Amino acid sequence: MSSSHHPGDAGRPRPVMMIPLRRCGSHALRLRLNLSPQFYSPYPLHLVDMMPLLPLYGDLRDDRAYFRLVVDVVGLAAASMVKWPGVVFDPVEVFETLRGQPRSIHRVAWELLLRAGERHHAQVVMDKSLDSVHYADDIVRLYPDMLFLNVVRDPRAQVASMNRAIIHDFDTLLNARTWLAAHAAADQVVQRYRQRVLTIRYEDFLSRQQETLETVCDFLGIAFLPQMLDVAASAEARQIAQLSSLWSANCYAPIAANIDKFRQQLSDDDINLIETLTGPYMDRYGYTRLSRGDANVTPALIDLAGMRSAQGRERAWRALERDNFRDFVLRRCRADYLAQLHARLNQSSGAPGSGTIVTLDQLDPGAFAVSD
Numbered sequence: 001m002s003s004s005h006h007p008g009d010a011g012r013p014r015p016v017m018m019i020p021l022r023r024c025g026s027h028a029l030r031l032r033l034n035l036s037p038q039f040y041s042p043y044p045l046h047l048v049d050m051m052p053l054l055p056l057y058g059d060l061r062d063d064r065a066y067f068r069l070v071v072d073v074v075g076l077a078a079a080s081m082v083k084w085p086g087v088v089f090d091p092v093e094v095f096e097t098l099r100g101q102p103r104s105i106h107r108v109a110w111e112l113l114l115r116a117g118e119r120h121h122a123q124v125v126m127d128k129s130l131d132s133v134h135y136a137d138d139i140v141r142l143y144p145d146m147l148f149l150n151v152v153r154d155p156r157a158q159v160a161s162m163n164r165a166i167i168h169d170f171d172t173l174l175n176a177r178t179w180l181a182a183h184a185a186a187d188q189v190v191q192r193y194r195q196r197v198l199t200i201r202y203e204d205f206l207s208r209q210q211e212t213l214e215t216v217c218d219f220l221g222i223a224f225l226p227q228m229l230d231v232a233a234s235a236e237a238r239q240i241a242q243l244s245s246l247w248s249a250n251c252y253a254p255i256a257a258n259i260d261k262f263r264q265q266l267s268d269d270d271i272n273l274i275e276t277l278t279g280p281y282m283d284r285y286g287y288t289r290l291s292r293g294d295a296n297v298t299p300a301l302i303d304l305a306g307m308r309s310a311q312g313r314e315r316a317w318r319a320l321e322r323d324n325f326r327d328f329v330l331r332r333c334r335a336d337y338l339a340q341l342h343a344r345l346n347q348s349s350g351a352p353g354s355g356t357i358v359t360l361d362q363l364d365p366g367a368f369a370v371s372d
Helices: 026-033 051-057 063-078 091-098 105-119 130-142 155-162 172-192 202-207 209-220 235-243 245-251 256-260 268-285 299-323 325-347
Strands: 014-019 124-127 147-152 197-201
Touching: 014 026, 014 105, 014 130, 014 172, 026 147, 026 209, 051 063, 051 325, 063 091, 063 105, 063 325, 091 105, 105 124, 105 130, 130 172, 147 172, 147 209, 155 172, 155 268, 172 197, 172 268, 172 299, 197 202, 197 209, 202 209, 299 325
Parallel strands: 014 124, 014 147, 147 197
Antiparallel strands: none
């Protein structure tokens, strides 16, 4: 299969997207593949968090609006929890490069990723921003040779993991609905681009690591290397394991016994709820059901879940600040950056030139006081 895979246009690396949802073992796979010099996949930008702001930029055909967007996507990379080693992006230069091409926030983000891959002399670059599955058609229009690595995990185990992750909701019902939406989007990708999608189960990676990695490498057109089996050799794995409790296990070999850990983490009602919503996918991918799958999901239940989750999120941020100040500050920094973009874009209502011009004499003079 790999013989037909060669780098994309103008000798640039071949683009790959991992889909469809975080907490599926995606870092474990990315860190192992990154041990190949042919492959590059840095910590993802998670562009999904900027998508609600996109309409506020106005018409991207306007150079001022598009330049603003380029500056802000480069800023998102700079505000990332995990920096991309050895690359600094000049927004002016990126804008000039992209100016005459089809304009899109995805084009900007991929330009950064492709440049980083080129700097590392990679033949294949992968974006691990799994939520981008919801924008797959837009991205394929820009990169017609895109490949997709579709990583499936038992929804009960994945939702149990999501329930404890600050990036998701703090409620089984909401996270099960997110799981379902992500896999529905992945189905669309598989239907449209079947020849360019490889689906693997995380559980198969746990139990047959080498065989699964060989399959993935063959699909990507890169060589499997035995050192991929020794993730402890990855400096990046050690680095991110220290940064966040979400990634603390990434510098160790995967533990197959954890496959059933969800039984201790979820109540019987939780399991029934997940299986009610995701049952057909569980059957398709070979996950044995444990419940009747007859939960009654009402709008009132969804509203209640939203309130519960909001309270859980507040508690989680407080706990994070107490227990891991580095993780807290780095996540807060990125969240503050996005909030700042939102406030600024709202103020200027997205239309270039409509924002109030602030002159120097209106600024706080204390900000310019010279300190000894």
